[in-house]
Every structure is written in structure tokens, then in C-alpha cells.
Amino acid sequence: MAAGIKNAVLLKGDDMSANKAFQDYYPENVAYCYGCGSLNKHGHQIKTFWDGDETLTRYMPEPYHTAIPGYVYGGMLASLVDCHSTGTAAAAMYRAEGREMDSLPPIRFVTASLHVDYLKPTPMGVMLELRGRVVEIRGRKVMVETNLTANGILTVKGLVAAVLMPENFGEGR
Template identity: 60%
Template sequence: MEGPIKMNHTTQKAFQDFYPEEYSHCYGCGKSNPNGHQLKSYWDGDETVAHFTPKSYHTGGYPDNVYGGIIASLFDCHGTASAAAAAFRDEVRGMDTLPAIRFITASLKVDYLKPTPHGVELEVRGHIVEVKPRKVTVEMTLSANGEVCAKGHMIAVRLRE
């Protein structure tokens, strides 16, 4: 069985590209943070997807593997971006409409299933479990070379306007 089809996002705007300036400085996904990961998340059908290739300095204590904190960071940013996109979708409006919707992490559980190899593109996928007016639950996986290396469970809460 082949892995998921990688989407071409050249014509699709990333969720993070819709963040208002005051919310665009996040280390993981802020478009205005030149020192951060610059993570970009997109819809892929009913799931969300992001890709990230770790740099050499993202290594963990175990040679040739990614530092676990980077994995948690990717889940954190992809999860809150996915929550915002799900809330916009639930309200049947575009992410370019006002008022802006932003989420923060209330809870993040990460299960590290196997070492994540360094030097390959990582794929983070999100599945929206539940959307409520102030809370979104997201289940996530992080894969390398088509193998799931970590799973994440996030509860994201909506910032008040």
C-alpha cells in the first residue's frame, strides 16, 4: 500500500499566512519570525498536513535522530493552526475574514513511538476530532519516510476577541 499523496500547495495559502500581524511571531509557525521553523499547514481533504525538514542543529541526544522537543513544537504549532482552520470551517467562513480566530494550546500529549530519523522531510498530519465554540480537539501523527514516529493529542482553546 502506498503512503498518502503529497499535496501541491503552491496555489493554496497556508493557515499561518492568515494570522494577523500580532499573532505572526511564533517560533514554530510565525511568518514574521525569521529564526523560527516557518511551519506551514494546509487542508488535505478532511485532514491537515504540514511538512518540515529538520536542520542539522535539531539533533537529539541520540545521534542521527531529531530532538523530541522539535516534535512537540511541530505538534503545538500544527495543532493550533489546525484548530483555527477547523473553527473557520465550522463557522462556514474563510480564514481571511474578521474577526480573526486564534487558538492556544491547553493540553498537548506526545507519544514518541520510535526514534525520528534526521535528514529527511517530516510530515505532520492532523485529524479534527471535535469542534466546540471555545475548544477544538486534534489528533496528530508525525511521520518520517512513511513511518509514524510520534502521535500527538491536543486540546486547543480559542482566544477571546
């Protein structure tokens, strides 16, 4: 809960109570994700919002999310890119279908592939900003490009191929 509040994004003119994050619409069975599930008390609980045609997540890493002291761990940054991008894919699909995010059936995405370019070290102790942009929606697949900045400097670029979560996801293992 603390993480949720800490990382909530207040957009200009928004009423916080009306400003539900994408992740707050996730059905319970996908709300335990370590990256973005609001019910995973050990997890990052990221919160993503529309900001015009872009999506926005702000996140402050914990002091122990270290690469070398003073800089944020790349696997953590990849996790932020991942969940920010699948959240973006879901929100974009609702928009493309002209649906509200609380309408049924729920739309959820899983990651088919994740690509991250580390352009510069990402400094610790700074509120990170991830901005996502839908590159393409084709059938069940959405390509999302996500830029991560720290102090306004682009440090990480991500590209995620997200696919609609199959109804039988995980069966038959």
C-alpha cells in the same frame, strides 16, 4: 523566508500562488510565534494546508535539531505537533462556521494542553509529515490528533487541546 519556501507543500493541482498556508492568514500580532509565525525569522515557520479532511505540514528539521546524532529532538517534534494542531484548530473553526480564512474577526487558538507519545526514534535528514484530524469541536475548545511520520513510518502521536485565544490573552499577568 527560506524556511517558508523550503517547507512549503505543493499539493496536486494546486497553484502555488493561490495556495496560502493557514499561517499566512494569521494577523500580525500572532505572526511572531517561534513555531509558526511567518515574521519570526529565527523560528520554524511551519506551513499547514488542508488535504481533504486532514491537515498537512511538511517540515525538514535543521541538522542541529538533534536528540542523539541521527535522530530528531523530541522537544522540536512536540513544537511541530503544537503549532500544526493550533493551526488545524483555527482552520477547522473557520470551516465549521462556513467562513473564509481571511474573513474578520480572525480566529486564533492557543494550546491548553499538549500530549505527545514518542513511538519510535525519528530519523534526521528526512522530510517529516504531520497529519492532523479534528477529534471534537466543543464551544471554544478543539481537540486535534496529529500523527507524525518519517519515511512513511509513524514515529510520534500527538493530542492537543486548543482553545480560542482570549481577547485579553496575557493581560493581568
